[in-house]
Amino acid sequence: MNTNHVLIKVVLFVNVLCINSFVENRKVNSSYEELKHEQIIDNSPVVGVWNFLMPNADAPYKKGRIFISEKNGIYDVVISLKTGSLNGQDIKVEENRINFNINMEGIERTSFVLEVEGDKMIGECYSENRSSEVLAKRTLPVE
Missing domain, CATH: 2.40.128.120 (Quinohemoprotein amine dehydrogenase alpha subunit, domain 2)
Incomplete structure (x- = not known):
């Protein structure tokens, strides 16, 4: 029973790490897309x-x-x-x-x-x- 209990904790810990990593990665990608959009606007050749x-x-x-x-x-x-x-x-x-x-x-x-x-x-x-x-x-x- 202890082995299963430890295994469950490890699986939960790994899932939490993966979810946090996924959320942070989405934030970075979103920020990158916003920056890329701003650069396209700022690069207007007439400005x-x-x-x-x-x-x-x-x-x-x-x-x-x-x-x-x-x-x-x-x-x-x-x-x-x-x-x-x-x-x-x-x-x-x-x-x-x-x-x-x-x-x-x-x-x-x-x-x-x-x-x-x-x-x-x-x-x-x-x-x-x-x-x-x-x-x-x-x-x-x-x-």
Whole structure:
């Protein structure tokens, strides 16, 4: 009877160890999947700080920076110029493409259609009265 009693305790102990190990392993796998998902989101090719040039734009809009960030799947765009900043609206991102609008001088709606290739972004901006090619280069690494 003692041998059976000891055997039962050993079997129960081993089962408890296996269950705990299984539960911990699931937690680790779950955390890994969450981290992997966050890395996929963080690796959006459009996110970053971009120095841009618009050769056909008026002088105040010719050069500046585009700041593109993302949090919880929502993108934010700010264009920084010597004369101030403009906030992006109606932002749409699909893989390596970003489209957004800004209001220049408060009233003129300007649309941007840009595509990222590595650390370069090319595309165009256009409004009712003008259009320009947009050339940009990433200045800071994606965080």
